[in-house]
Amino acid sequence: MTKTTSVAAPVLGVRALNRATLDRQLLLRRSALSAAEAVRRLVGLQAQNVKPPYYALAARLDGFVPQQLSTLMADREVVRIVSMRSTIHTHTADDCLSLRPFVQPARDRELIHFRKGLAGVDLDRLAVLARDLVESEPRTMAQLREALHAVWPEADPASLAVAARCRLPLVQVTPRGLWGRSGQVALTTAEHWLGRPAEPAPAADDVVLRYLAAFGPASVKDMQTWAGLTRLCEVFERLRPRLLVFRDEQGVELFDLPDAPRPDPETPAPPRFLPEFDNLLLSHADRTRVIPPGQWGRSWQGNQAHRTLLVDGFLAGVWKPGPDALVVEPFTDLTRAQRADVLAEGERMLAVLHPGESPDIRFGRVRAADE
Structure with missing residues (x-):
């Protein structure tokens, strides 16, 4: 859990946190990173709709044009998949295959809310059947609901489709997500779409370090809010010797990478147009920094x-x-x-x-x- 420190740690005010986070989010000045490098650096982009990732990169990258991200998606170098906080994100292929296993405990926990509609359903068998269905050809959620309901007619159809989404790493296939194109949401597994197996879940320590690089300085609760996971306090404690420790104006302990940028609070911050659901506004328990x-x-x-x-x-x-x-x-x-x-x-x-x-x-x- 996030705890209040009794040790005299340096205090970071709201503007100091704001400028540090904006810098890491590539919003103080536009970056020369490629679209693929930025998607990885930011540990994914919120993508509940098609256009937000494009607006997000336009605000952050110098020289960005929509075709850069669209080509990455068409070439299967980035994908759209449910990951953090049970929302659709655009991730690199590598992150898709590793971060999705990392947040799998949250997807398993999500199914608790649908247990009534899944009474009598063998979830392991459902995962096998759903995988066969979407790997034979991409399926819409409606098609998936219909096919699974034929096997479990007493179950709630919507709950069956949610169970498939939670148990399997389902990606949205193109043309969905391409700039200037339209297409309904059709799903297959990440492994099938990318042509390689899922990676083992990365060590929690490594994901915490990546989170801090993109969103820090941050508390344990901030990280848990971003990932949709719980019980990360022991990970931060394990990393404590490698991190700097601050506190905010309420005394909440904040962790950070020693070499991460923490600009002067008075550093100018130009206006930025951001899409709906931008991760900048959603990735901390305490959002007053933005x-x-x-x-x-x-x-x-x-x-x-x-x-x-x-x-x-x-x-x-x-x-x-x-x-x-x-x-x-x-x-x-x-x-x-x-x-x-x-x-x-x-x-x-x-x-x-x-x-x-x-x-x-x-x-x-x-x-x-x-x-």
């Missing part, structure tokens, strides 16, 4: 997440594309300089992702807190 307390809950409504705008490194508004204009809805009035910087960043994003088009960028009204 989301000011007064803006909590304003980047989503119900189950619908909004595309988000960062100003000075913090959540400051939402945005939405339209047929003839990109509309920015700030949470508070922006200064003239901030509006100019946001406008320039929006124009850059549109030029990267929609070259040849010239939609306007408009500032909508300041968005009310209850919207």
